[in-house]
Amino acid sequence: MLGGLLWLAVGCGPAAEPTVADGAPAALDAGWISQVVTAPASFTALVDRTGREGWVLLHQGRLTQAARAFPDGPGRARIALEQAWLSQDLAWLAAEAWPRLADAWVARDPAIAQGPLPALAAASLLATGAPVDLSALPADDQAWLAAIPAATAGQAPPADLRGPDVDGCVAAAIAMLGGSADDLPPACAADAPLRLDTAGSFYDPLRFAARAAAAGRQAQRGSGSDGDSDPLALLLFGPWWAPADLDAARQDPAGLGAAPAMDGPTLRALALPEAGAEDLPQAARERVRALDRALDDWERAQAQAADPDGAALLTDLALVPQARGRVLLSWARQALAQDRPHQATAYLMLAHDVEQARELGPRNPPSLFALAALAALRTGRTREALDHLDPLLAEHPEVRALAETIGDLAVLEGMDRQGDSKEN
Amino acid sequence: MSTALRAALLRALWFLATLAGAVLLVQALLHAAPGDPIDLLPNGAELRPRLEVEWGLDRPLPARVLRYLGAAATGDLGTSLVVRPGTPVVELVGASAARSATILFPALLLGLGLSSALALWTRGRRPVARLALQLATAAPVFLLAYLAVSGLNEATWALLQADRIERPAWFALPDQPSLLRDALAVTVLALGSGALGETHAAIEEAVERILHSPFATAARARGGGLVGVVLRNLLPPLLAVAGQRVAPTLGGLVIAEKVLLLNGAGALLWQACLQRDHPLAMGLGLAGALVVAGGHLATDLARLALDPRLRRVEA
C-alpha cells in the first residue's frame, strides 16, 4: 500500500553516491593492513612459512593454544610478546586486588592482619614496581619482600629466602622475576593455593608479574635470534599499525615486552582529539568516534582498491575492526596508567564485541577482559570485575587464582548489604 | 398505546437488557480469569485479607453483580485499583472514551460512505468485482495497521537516510501523536477484518432491492430519475447497517488502539483486563455496551421515524 508506493519512489530516485574516502589519511596506508590487502601473497607466505594454525589461534585471541602451536620461530616470539602484555595487565590487576582485599578484611577483622595477607598485598604491589613502605610489616616479611624490587631490577634473589611459603611458589616466582627461571614448578601450576599454615586460602600474588618478566625475556630472545626479519610477523594482528610505530616502540627503554601504548606516529598523524587529563568518559568516546570516522572511510577505500583476495581477507578476518580494538585497548591501558579508569571503561566498552560477549575472539582479545576487570575494580565495581574475568578462565586457568581473590573482596564488600532479587 | 410508542418501548427495554447482560458478562469473565488485582501487588500476600474485603473480591459472583449494578445505578462506578490506583472510573472512562470516539465515529462514517459509493459502482457488475473487494478487505485490522505502520516507517526512514526529505512531524509511526496516525486508525477500522466487504454487500443488496421495488418501477415508468429514489430509500437500510457495525468496529478499536498506541478506551480495557482491574474493566465494558446498545437504539428509532412501514410490521 502506501509504504510500497514510497519504496517505489525511493527506487526511482538517483542512487545514493558512495561516500568518497579521499579524506582518509595517508598515514594509515603505510600499515600492515594495507600490506595484507594489497599484497595478500606476502601475508600468505609469512603465515605458511611460520605455521598457519598458530596465527589463526592468535587472531582468535587464544594465546595459550597459539603458544603450543608455535614451538619456535618468529611466531613463538610474537606469542611471547602477547603473553607478556597480558601477564602484565593481570599483574596490575593483582596489584589492585590484593591491597584492597587486605584493607577491607583487616577493617572488618583486625586479627587477619596477623596472617600473611598484608605481606602478600605488599608483594603484589612491589612486583609491579610500585613503592611500598614495608616498615609496618614483621621483620621476616620485610626480608623476603625486599627481594622483589631487587629481582625486578635484575638481581637474582638470595637462595635462603624465608617467609610465607617462600620455599615454594612465591620463592619460585621471585626467582622467575629475577631471571633465574622461565617457569614455575608444576606444583605451583594453575589455581593451586599457597601452602600456608594459617587459616584462609591465598594464592601467589606474584605469578603474573613473574610470567610477564619471563615472557618478555623470551620475546626479546626470540626476536633477536631467529634472523627472520619480516616486520609483518611482529605487526600482524598486533597493536602497532605500521613499521614506524614499531620502531618508535623499540626506542622505549622498557623494551617491547612492556605493554604497548598506542601513541606512535600513525595515530599522531590522524590528529585525533586528546582525551584530556580529567577522567571524563565523554572525551574518551569523542576520541573513539573521531577514530571511527577516519577508519570507516579508510576501510571503504581499502575495500574498493583491493583485489578480490585482499578484499576477502579484509572482511573475513575483520582486519580493521580488530586493529581498531587494539588501538582502543592500548588507550585503555594508558588511561588506567594515568588514573582515568572511567575513560578506560569507555574505551573497553566500545572495543567489546557484544555479539560474542563472553568469548575470546578477534575483537575480544584476552587483555580486553583483564583490563576491563581492572577498570571495574578501580571504579568500585568489584562484582563486575569477576564478570570480565570469566571469559579468560578456559584459556588461562591460572586466572582462577585472581578470580578467587577478587571474589573474596566482592563478598567482603557486600557483607553489610541486604540482597534483593526479582522475577524476570 | 400507539404502535410507534410500543415499538420504541420494546427497543428501550432491549437496550437496558443489553446493558445488564454486558455487566454480567464482564463480571463473569473477570471472575473466571485466573488471578486478581491483589496478586499484582508485591506485598499482596500480606494485604490479601484486608483488600479482599475492601475490594469486594470475597463475595460470590451474583452478589458482586448486584452490588455493582446498584452502585452503577447511582452513577458510582468505583475507582481504579491497579491501572490508575484511586482514580474514579468515571473520569478514566470519560477521558478515554472521548478519545476513542474521534476514531470510532469517523471510521463508521468512512466505512458507510465508501461502501455506499462502491455499492453503487459494483451493482450489476460481474461477481469478480465484488469478490475482489471482499478479498482486499479480508486482512485483519492488526495486520493492516502493522503493514501500514512498518511500510510508512521504513520508506520514510530510507528517504531520510538518503537526505531526500526533512523529518516529518509524524515520524516514527505510531510513536508520535499525529493526524496521520489517527487517519490510519480510522482507515484500518473502516477497511479491515472484512468490514468494508460486509457493509458493501449489505448496501448493494439494499440498492438492488430498492431498484426492483414497485415504487422504483413506478418511478421508471414515470420517466423520472432513479438516483433520487434510491438515495431517499437507502437511508433506513444504511442506518440498519450502521447499527450492526458498531459492535464489530468497537472490537476492532481495541486492536487498532493497541497497535497504533492510541490511548483510548479500547487500549485501556485491554490493560484493565490484563491487570484484573475489575472496576475499570466493568466501567469500560458498560461504556462499550452503552455505545453498542445505544447505537442500535438510535438507528432503530431513526428508522422507525423515517419509515412508516417498519412501524406497522414491527407492531
Next chain:
Amino acid sequence: MHPRPLPSPALLLLPLLGLPALGLGMAWADELRYAEDQAPAIVNPLFATTMSEARVHELIFEGLYTDDKDLATRPDLAESAQLSEDRREMTILLRSDATWHDGRPVTADDVVFTIRAMKDAATASTEQGRVDWIESATAVDPTSVRLRFVRPEARPEDKLFFKILPAHAFEGATVKRTDPFRSRPIGSGPFRLESFNEDGSIRMGRYEEHRDRAGLGTVTMREVSDKNYQAKLLMYESLEALVRVLPRDLAVLQANRKVELYPYQTNSWWYLGFNLERKPFDDARVRGAISRMIDVEALLAPIGTGDTLTGPFVRSSPFYNHKVAPYVADEAAAAALLQEAGYTRSGDSWTKGGKPLTLRVSAHKSLESAQEVVINLQSQLQGQGIPVTVDFLDEAAWRSAIWRQQDYDLILSQWSFDRNEDVREQFHSQGSRNFTGYQSAEADRLLDLARDSLDPQEKKQALRDLHARVHDDMPMVFLWTLDSYSAMAVDVRNVVIHPFYFFTWATDWSMQ
C-alpha cells in the same frame, strides 16, 4: 545538508509526508526519551515494585545517601553524620540547600515522616524491609535528625538510600497508594514530574533550583510494550535510550555508529522449577530423569548467547561451584531412572499404575523468548515419551497460579539479583520466594552459615556447597544466564549508567 529534490513520483506524496503533527511529538533539543516495557501506574517510592518505577524515582526523588560514580556511598540529602560510640545511634545533619519541587526546604520532619510512614503497617509500603533495622527516628532540630538502630550498625549509611518524601504533601502520618501524590509527586531530585500522561508516558522537566542543575532539560519515559518496536524507534532516532536490548538486536545496534551499548544488570539466570509438593515431581528420580532428557545447549542456541549453569549462581559469581558437573542429555540414563521410580515405557509414553507421566510447563508471557524455549523443550520431552502441555500466563495469572496456589508442574522462569546474589529466599525452607517447596536441612544450614559468617571465604564455601546441594536435589533444572545491555544514542553525552538504578548520575548527562 539540504535535502535533494524528490523524484517526480514521490512529489505526489509530499502533502502526506508533511501532514501536521499535533505538536506533542517532536523531541525538544535537550530532551532524552527512553522506553520502558510497562509504565509505572503510580509514582511513589514507598510503593516501588518494578525496575521501571525505581528508574523514575531515581530522577525525581533523593535519599539521605547515594552512590558516587565509583559506587562508594556519598551524602545526598545528608550533609554529614555522626555515629555514636556504641554504633546504635546516628545523628544526621541535612544539607541546607535542598528544596522540594514546590520550593519548600527539605527538613528533618520530612525524614522522620518518611521513616515512620514506611514502618507504619497501615501504609503497607513495599519498602518496609529497608527501614526495619531502624528502631526510631526523631527530629533534633529542623536540619538534624537522630536515628536509633535495632542493633549496632557498622556502616548504616550504606542502607540509607531509600527516598525521602515531603511530609507536607500528605495528610496524617500514613501514606496510601491511592493518595493524589501518586500522579502529582513532589520530590527534591534533579527532575520534577511535569505530566503523567494518558498514554502512560511520564514527562519530567529539569528542576531549575536543584543544587546540581541537570544537563538534560527534559526526560520522557515512554511505554512501548513491543520490544522489537523499541529497537526500531531507537534506530529511527525517535528515542534516545533503551533500557534493555533484545539479544537479537545486539548485532544491528552494535554496528550502528549512532548508538552505543552499555552493559546493564547481568546477575540473572533462567531455570525450570519443579513443583516438589506435587506427585510425581516429589520423587528425585523422576526429576533426575527429566533433567537428563533436556538438552540445555539446544534450548539456549536459538535465543541468544549466554552461559549454561549447574546451580543457582552465574558462572562469574564467587559462589559458583565450578566442580559441579552439568547433567548431560542421556536418554538411557533417564529411562533407567524412570524405571527405578516404577515407570514402564509402553508405546510412546511412560506409565505407572496405568497413569501416563505428563508434564504441564508454565511460563510467564512477558519472559522474552520463552515461547521458543518452551516449544523446543516440548519437542525434546515428547520425543522421549513425556507429553507436554504448555501454559503462557499473564502477570496476574502467574502470581495467582505459581506464587499463591502453587498450581503447576514445571515452570520456566528467571531470577535476577543485585550484586549480593542472595539466594536465601529462593532455597531456604522459610524463604519467601521458595515456591517450589524445596526443603533441605542441609541447605538451610548452609544458607544460615552464609548469612551469619563474617569470614568471606567461609561464606563463599558455604554457598558453593549449597550450589552442589541444590544441583543434586534438583528442585530446578538450572539453565543459563543471558547478557543484558542498554542502548543509548551517541547524542547523549557524559553517560555513566548506574548498574542497578540506571539514572543515578543523570544530572551529568546532556544532549549534543
